[in-house]
Amino acid sequence: MTDLISLAAFAPLLALIGALVNGLFGRAFREPLPGVIASLSVGIGFLLSIIAFFALAAGEETRVSITLWPYLQAGSFELSLGFALDRLSLLMMLIITGVGFLIHVYSIGYMHGDEGFSRYFMGLNLFVAAMLLLVMADSFLLMFVGWEGVGICSYLLIGFWYREKLNADAARKAFIVNRIGDAGFLLAMFLTVTTFGTLDIQAVNEAAGALVFGSSVLGVIGLLYLLAATGKSAQLPLQVWLPDAMAGPTPVSALIHAATMVTAGVYLIARVAPLFAQTPAASAAVAWVGGLTALIAAFIAFSQTDIKKILAYSTISQLGFMFVAVGVGAYWVGIFHVFTHAFFKALLFLGAGSVIHALAGEQDVRRMGGLGKHMRVTGTTSLIATLAIAGVPLLSGFFSKDAILAHTATSELIADYGNLVLYAILLVTAAMTAFYMFRWYHRVFAGEERFPKKLRDSLHESPSVMTLPLVILAVCSVLAGYLGLPEFAFPNWIAHWLEPSVETPVSFLHLSTSLEWLLIGLSVVAAAVGLGLGYWVYERNRGRLVARLEESMLARLSRSGFGFDALYRAVFVEPAEGTASGLSSVDTDIVDRGLRAGASPVGLLARAAALLQSGYLRAYALAMLIGVLVFALIVSLSGVLS
Amino acid sequence: MTLTVILIPLITALFLFFSEAADPLVRRFLGLLGTVSTFLVALYLPGTPGMSSLWLPGVNVYFALSPDGASAVLVLVASLVMIPTALYASGRVERRTGSFLALLLIMQAGLNGIFLAKDLILFYLFWELTLIPSLMMLGIWGGTKRRQAVQKYLIYAVTGSFLMLVGMLALRPLSGAASYRLEDLLAVTPALPAGTQLWIFLLFTLAFAVKLPLWPLHSWLPDFHEQNHPSGVADVAGTLYKVGGWGFFAWALPLLPGAAAVVAPVLLVLAAFTAVYAAVIATSQTNLKRLLAYASLSHMGLVGVGLFGLHLTGLSGAIYLLAAQMVSTGGLFLLSGMLYERRKTFELSEYGGLSRSAPALAAVTLFVLFTSIGVPGLANFPGEFMSLLGAFHASPWLAALATLSVIAAGVYGVNLYQRLYQDRETQPVADLRELELAVLVPILAGILWLGLAPGPQLERIEVQTRIIAQTVQPGEEIPMVTLGGRP
Secondary structure (H helix, E strand, O other): HHHHHHHHHHHHHHEEEHHHHEEEEHHHHOOOOHHHHHHHHHHHHHHHHHHHHHHHHHHHOOEHHHHHEEEEEEEEEEEEEEEEEEEEHHHHHHHHHHHHHHHHHHHHHHHOOOOOHHHHHHHHHHHHHHHHHHHHOOOOOHHHHHHHHHHHHHHHHHOOOOOOHHHHHHHHHHHHHHHHHHHHHHHHHHHHHHHHOOEEEHHHHHHHOOOOOHHHHHHHHHHHHHHHHHHOOOOOOOOOOOOHHOOHHHHHHHHHHHHHHHHHHHHHHOOOHHHHOOOOOHHHHHHHHHHHHHHHHHHOOOOOEEEEHHHHHHHHHHHHHHHHHHHHHOHHHHEEEEHHHHHHHHHHHHHHHHHOOOOOOOHHHHOOOOHHHOHHHHHHHHHHHHHHOOOOOOHHHHHHHHHHHHHHHHHHOOOHHHHHHHHHHHHHHHHHHHHHHHHHHHHHHHOOOOOHHHHHHOOOHHHHHHHHHHHHHHHHHHHHHHHOOOOOOOEHHHHHHHHHOOOOOOOOOOHHHHHHHHHHHHHHHHHHHHHHHHHHHHHHHHHHHHHHHOHHHHHHHOOOOOHHHHHHHHHHHHHHHHHHHHHHHHHHHHHHHHHHHHHOHHHHHHHHHHOOOOHHHHHHHHHHHHHHHHHHHHHHHHHHOO | OHHHHHHHHHHHHHHHOOOOOHHHHHHHHHHHHHHHHHHHHHHHHOOOOOEEEEEHHOOOEEEEOOOOOOHHHHHHHHHHHHHHEEEEEHHHHOOOOHHHHHHHHHHHHHHHHHHHHHHHHHHHHHHHHHHHHHHHHHHHHOOHHHHHHHHHHHHHHHHHHHHHHHHHHHHHHHHHOOOOOHHHHHHHHHHHHHHHHHHHHHHHHHHHHHHHHOOOOOOOHHHHHHOHHHHHHHHHHHHHHOHHHHHHHHHHHHHHHHHHHHHHHHHHHHHHHHHHHHHHHHHHHOOOHHHHHHHHHHHHHHHHHHHHHHOHHHHHHHHHHHHHHHHHHHHHHHHHHHHHHHHHHOOOOOOOOOOOHHHHHHHHHHHHHHHHOOOOOOOOHHHHHHHHHHHHHHHHHHHHHHHHHHHHHHHHHHHHHHHHHHOOOOOOOOOOOHHHHHHHHHHHHHHHHHOOOOOHHHHHHHHHHHHHHHHOOOOOOOOOOOOOOOO
């Protein structure tokens, strides 16, 4: 069994080989060969992950470690690179390779005819390899390799069409903002080493349990990992890069900026669940960051007009839900929402891609509408995804979102930090989600046709290489939720499956069955209110109400992304640029001149040298002379003194 | 064996001096022969016995060399970088190529001497010997403002080493050591009175801080790089010659542990400041070479951070970073030479969108840039990580400050890439040529080698690190586990 499980260790290697082949020889290949190679390398990785998954399920052990090679050493501190394949990492691998495979296939159609076809697939493969490394790592250090690796791939793919300054700027912004989070990751690792003497995740988790509950050092470590997580997962205050990241090709947005990479922060916190379970303060910070991000991002999503940016803010908001889940101590719930969200959000993005494809690059929802009848498959599957994310009962998003709400309401870990207020925030945000997603669907697929007439005749459904992944994702978006039915009344597979990986002493209030049903009822009401309002505003009222509110302060706040970009520009970017150029002139003028004019021997020599008015030869002669004199001095002095 | 890594380049240099009239291919062959064979010998250097023979009997100066510990690692990595450097010089330096190559190889000999010397006076001689070719490369092949650059460089270097020499001379008589050999000095100098240690250490510090370099003694560096030959070859040599960190590691810290413990906290502040200061300045540079100069200054700050944390992890990390940045910074300077050849300028405003016409050049540049800014899995990361970690043991706040340079590095890294290769396409350029590919392959291999498997080299470095750790903090087991919150 162990051997079968270890097979999964080849998954990142396969993706890496795919990337290398495409990177080195891809330009010589003809379409669609690079896409086929890339898809195969991820597809085989998916098969290996499935085999490992079932082998783990059938076997006795819950964790298999694979040591690769020794990496760092200094005194008693040693660190080897290695993988830890357990229930959590294998589930993540299934998501990454499974959804990744579908998106690779879809991309063969989407990127058809692009001059960077093979470069695209190289980046995508490289990303899968790095992402797998991130989830398979047994140490924080190797995880950091994957962590920065996915950041780099994200950078490469956001700036894929690099000749547009806008795209290159977006890539740069994503990279720099992520680096802020990465600096947090580094500091977290330093403090982890000085506290625990190791970077092995399992060892840290075990040792954390032995530390005082709520100790301040754990709190600080937790906050530093949270900083890292906010960067990668686009949470407050580092959420600003994700909307811009939509500059990349749409399948990239689906894979990296929706289904996988951005969930790395949630994964990180779930991975060190025992550590966070010991520190309510840091956990509460995680939950509140998530809650506020969810609310604000949903609010911003109301007014966006770019088909992808609406989805980007929606992703930020949904990631906020996941942060709340892992913040309140419901670690499996967080991963459960990662799981369901991967399907419906990837589907939404791929649907958007299909639309953009059909409308020859149009991304403004104000010039769409009524596309559902022209693009049956895209329209239907997008509708399913919209309903799933809106939290319509019996679809996947409903179950995972409801689990988050229920666990927030009953959390004991952060009971002192206002969990009920958070619950209320999430409930409102759930309704807002249903509302803006209805708007999204309606603006694109329903209502009047606002696109140019001349496009109408050429409108077409995408080729089957693109629609087939849509259908598969739609099926998953419906069914994935049944793996995690409410525990109080139904069997729950995913909680049970993840238990050994995220086991903590965290507990939740036990509610009576009727109260549990009441919570579920509230979730349903939230979704219904949101969808109902959406229907009334956009279908019955035909958006007249919205048009009247257009100039209100709230609407402007929403459109501007809550003003974060302007704020950061004024508070951080411009002062930093000013400091940099200021320091630069200080360095050339003051530090330099100050030293030369100083009364030190340096200054004297400067004047001596200036007197010589030398070219290099005289300067050189001077150097030689001094050298010889000095050497003579050594010999004589040293003889005298000894 | 040990001596051969000094002799081979010297002898090759001799031939090269007289090769001006010969066919260019002969010079290229000679350059490659010298550097490749030095590298091959360096591969087998670790573990071989050193040498030690009385050289100047009157003053007990020994010709003592040993490849123990970190010495062999630095010789090995420097020799690796020298291969593509000599190869590229043979193709890009048009005027008096033979002499240039000869100077390059003399530098290599001197560098290897600096790393291998186990006698303080011998170390000093190599230190000064190396200055001459580096000055001449700048003075003869440099740019239009080379005179000022030479002057500045000379003043800093000579002042520094003169003061160092005073300290060195005093060391033996004051301590009563049997000779200037490291082992003899080590036996007695740590027992010197605190005051004596302190002033000698400060004299050493001035010389080493200039060569590290450390703020505020760094201002020769941007001019030095800006004015050096546009092929970037002399800059690589200059990068290898940043041996201040080595001076602290191999001599000042172990010999004068009492003073080290007193002064290091101050130097740690300066180093952390240098790391951030230089990285921030790098973000605003518009000249490619000046940008690279500040970037490498920032790395040197991190080397200092590792050293002056006086912690086992940081000390090893600092030397590893010193070795790694030879490859990454060296690689970037070579790439700057390739870019200059295409555009005849280092002004970044003249570039843009080159990724389309030169995708391979773009990919390699990005790879080396990522190495330089410390992306894990590539050469600079292990050393950078350990340097910061070591400093974190000494002072979490200063380490945190230095870690900010990671963010600034991200900024100048991707900014630079964008200005060169992205945005609107400017005049198309040629992609990598065969010679350039051959130059870059050793750099790329070195980056992967140092980035993926640092273990063996770290083990070698640690042999030496332990000496410092033990003398600076005698009897103290290196504290790895301090459980802040344990009941």
